[in-house]
Amino acid sequence: MDTDPRLFVPTVDPLLTGPCGDPPGLARGFYQRLESGRGRAVRYGCSPGFRLQGPESNSCLENGTWARAAPICRPLFCQPPAQIEHGSLVAVEKSRYRVREKIYYLCQKGFTTEGSNEVTCTAQGTWSAGPVCQAPCAVGPYRSRVLYNGLKLWLSSLPGGMVRHRDELVFYCLDEEHMCSYPVKSQCVNGQLQVPACYKEPTWVRFTLFHWKVVSELEECEQEQS
Structure with missing residues (x-):
């Protein structure tokens, strides 16, 4: 199986000298010296994109040989x-x-x-x-204008009656004391659009015959309501 030559990283530790010679090496991997009170030992590892198959460590025996053969680095x-x-x-x-x-x-x-x-x-x-x-959000009310993407438009003119996730709509609510409108933001979040509690859907009669009296068409209050 072809492998990326950049993943071949042979490493020899210059401190590993002595009766055992260099430890058994492995393609596409490396070894490093370990501190050991009784002799020399190494730990094996593989280059990125490969996994070790076999023993992780090896040690030099008193008879001058390494305890086991090197493991293998298999592609991941x-x-x-x-x-x-x-x-x-x-x-x-x-x-x-x-x-x-x-x-x-x-x-x-x-x-x-x-x-x-x-x-x-x-x-x-x-x-x-x-x-x-x-998910996008379906916009339920249709009898008012809202502020959407910087434009004040009738909800019925929204393509498919939908807005996209994270889009914001500005609804208009009524300040009954001053008979003016004030804006309240709402955001589409994964298919859920919470219509402000203060928003009241106009009746069909008002929307059809007296649309200039719909709250969104009233003059905005001088100061935004909380």
């Missing part, structure tokens, strides 16, 4: 990535993926991608964190 792979809710994978389907290999997620139309849509097979054989597809 990631299993097929998980599907995400309201999204799909954009990747070539495989039974396993190499370290550093990337795949991409795509959220369904109208859903917002939160987090990176690119995930990578890491040197630990696991995938980096993937995204979450956050």
Whole structure:
């Protein structure tokens, strides 16, 4: 199996000299000297993207030989990535993926991608964190104007009656004492849009025949209400 030559990191510790000679080496890995009261010992490790198969350490025996053969560094792979809710994978389907290999997620139309849509097979054989597809919000009231993306518009003119995750709407509530309107913000959060408690949906008669009397069309109060 071909491997990335950049992952081959042989290491020889110059302090490892003596009757045993150099310890058994391993491809795509390294060893390092350990302090030992009775003699010389080494610990093995693998380069990123590989896992150790076999004993982790070795020691020099009194007869001048090493206690065991070197372990082997086997390539690490990631299993097929998980599907995400309201999204799909954009990747070539495989039974396993190499370290550093990337795949991409795509959220369904109208859903917002939160987090990176690119995930990578890491040197630990696991995938980096993937995204979450956050739902849009349906806007229930239709008989008023709101402030949306800097424009004051009728709710019925929103495309599909929906706003995207994290979008903000400004509703208008009535100050009954001064008969003026004041703005109250609400935000779409993963399919949930909380209409302000102070907002009152106009009747069909008022909306149809006297739309200039709808609260959103009244003059705004001089000072925003709390």
